[in-house]
Amino acid sequence: MTTAQYKVDLSIYSGPLDLLLYLIRRNELDILDLPVASITASFNEFLDVLELIDLDLVGDFILMASTLAEIKSRMVLPRAEEEEIAEVIDDPRSDLIQQLLEYKKFKDAANALEEHAAEWQEHYPRLSDERPKSGKDPSEDLIKEVELWDLVSA
Template sequence: MTTEGVPASETGAGDSLTLTLRLEGFEGPLDLLLHLIKREEIDIWNIPIAQITEQYLQYLQVMKDLNINLAGEWLVMAATLIYIKSRMLLPPDPAGGAQEELVEDPRTELVYQLLEHQKFKNAAQMLYTRQEVENAVWNNPRKRREK
């Protein structure tokens, strides 16, 4: 079995819940791919959506105790990629006329979602750090002996 689509933990690197995508010209997590597309460092036209989907399905088979929130987050990002690519593939609506100018670039929504996602990741990290500090204070054996 190849390592395509297998979690990084199965290949010996990274977080156990992180899917490492392996594509031509890119290897890494989906959120990094989205970030690079947002910054226009990777052209969305070169992204094989079918290959990403196949790797994700392999990932789901490997993960028996999958965190449903993580799966949902991943699906939203993948669906956003598919939506952006499909919007860019469609020709402009000739009947749209002036409305065409009012329709915003689909990548704008992706940027907004990525910024919101980053806020939640930062908040989660802050809460985790706070919990670690509190655990260190309340579970410190030296403090108990001093009393």
């Protein structure tokens, strides 16, 4: 396949954390209990497509993929019992999960602000309480007495 066949809009993913958050939502995963193997596989699939498009954009995504691979390898390696107890306390996924939670918080706040701005775009402010003054006084317009034939002939 050539690069001309691929057309991907990268504006939907502003960075590797955005893509990672999307993959977690798409696969309906718990953000606090990441299955690193499936996320790494999905992330690498996207990375393959991204490399075909533009190598300059790939740097941050490669860093995230390598971080996921490092976490995966730490979780697979055999450990001594003492290390297991310490590892439970210091989960290798904890830093990534913390970053994801912070990113999600900011992204949700940005979306709320964007919705609020869009809502207020439809409102127009009241400029002043003063009404324009007309040239004549409305009490000067007197109603004339009119009969039905006057209306018909008019």
